[in-house]
Amino acid sequence: MKIALAANPRSGSGDGDGVADVLRRSGALVDEIPLDRLGERRLEGCRRLVVAGGDGSLGVAAATARAAGIPLAVVPTGTANDFARAMRLPLDLDEACALAVNPDAGTRRIDIATINGHPYLNTAAAGLTVHASREANPLKPRLGALAYQVGAVRAALSARPLRCSVRRDGTEYYSGAVWQVAVASTGAFGGGSQLGGTRAGDGNLDIAVVPSGSRLSLARRAWGMRRGRLTEQADVAHDRGRTIEIDTPEGTNFNVDGELRSTRGTTRFGLLTGGVEVVVP
Numbered sequence: 001m002k003i004a005l006a007a008n009p010r011s012g013s014g015d016g017d018g019v020a021d022v023l024r025r026s027g028a029l030v031d032e033i034p035l036d037r038l039g040e041r042r043l044e045g046c047r048r049l050v051v052a053g054g055d056g057s058l059g060v061a062a063a064t065a066r067a068a069g070i071p072l073a074v075v076p077t078g079t080a081n082d083f084a085r086a087m088r089l090p091l092d093l094d095e096a097c098a099l100a101v102n103p104d105a106g107t108r109r110i111d112i113a114t115i116n117g118h119p120y121l122n123t124a125a126a127g128l129t130v131h132a133s134r135e136a137n138p139l140k141p142r143l144g145a146l147a148y149q150v151g152a153v154r155a156a157l158s159a160r161p162l163r164c165s166v167r168r169d170g171t172e173y174y175s176g177a178v179w180q181v182a183v184a185s186t187g188a189f190g191g192g193s194q195l196g197g198t199r200a201g202d203g204n205l206d207i208a209v210v211p212s213g214s215r216l217s218l219a220r221r222a223w224g225m226r227r228g229r230l231t232e233q234a235d236v237a238h239d240r241g242r243t244i245e246i247d248t249p250e251g252t253n254f255n256v257d258g259e260l261r262s263t264r265g266t267t268r269f270g271l272l273t274g275g276v277e278v279v280v281p
Helices: 016-025 035-040 053-067 083-085 093-100 128-143 146-158 215-226
Strands: 002-006 028-032 048-054 072-076 104-115 118-120 123-127 161-170 170-182 207-212 237-241 243-245 254-258 261-262 266-281
Touching: 002 016, 002 035, 002 053, 016 028, 016 048, 016 093, 028 035, 028 161, 035 053, 035 261, 048 053, 053 104, 053 118, 053 237, 053 266, 072 093, 093 266, 104 170, 123 128, 123 161, 128 146, 128 170, 128 254, 128 261, 146 215, 161 207, 161 215, 170 215, 170 237, 170 243
Parallel strands: 002 028, 002 048, 048 072, 072 266
Antiparallel strands: 104 118, 104 266, 123 170, 123 254, 161 170, 161 243, 170 207, 207 237, 243 266, 254 261
């Protein structure tokens, strides 16, 4: 099987040469492409696009696979690997590579979300999660995925609510102060947390708004996220739509699958038509 491999050496354990060697030992003919040049290369003759990297690498790879009309296979080499966990993909390198080149493996269609045109697969959120990410980043080399939980605790003690206005499919949905506002496909984020209630292939975005309140209430929020049941909490606004628009103060950042993206004025979320087929066990 001929495959294209895009690897991100900056991710947690990203090693493009090492992944390529394992894929070749599994019987694949591998065409290696730098992750930052995916959009410049045609994938002629390739039956799959394999991406080796963290969650932040997956959106562009998914959009490329969609455009080429081939499935996406994921070899998780990041710190959190939230997408792989949400899709129940193997985290072991050898097992992930074996799945990626298995011609009999099944696929599952996943929606590709966009934030101001940039593709992503899990969750984009503003508010507490941005502060938690900043706190977690310097801890990742030492703590791994546990850094996200430590960062979340620190953020809960220091962050302030964010004011925002949310429109869903052109209609006002929420306006006021929030601890967090999230727009999701899989709903996975933060080293094993989940919004809960998301449907990654239903052709809609999930919007979840956590209203501001006492800091003591954040323990309940954290419990809900770790259990994947945040959206079941009665005061959390949760719904679905094809397009979401969020107005926030100037300079607000969104945590998009573990990477911070600056926005100005209105941040627009949408979907790439048709999504992408992902190789699954």
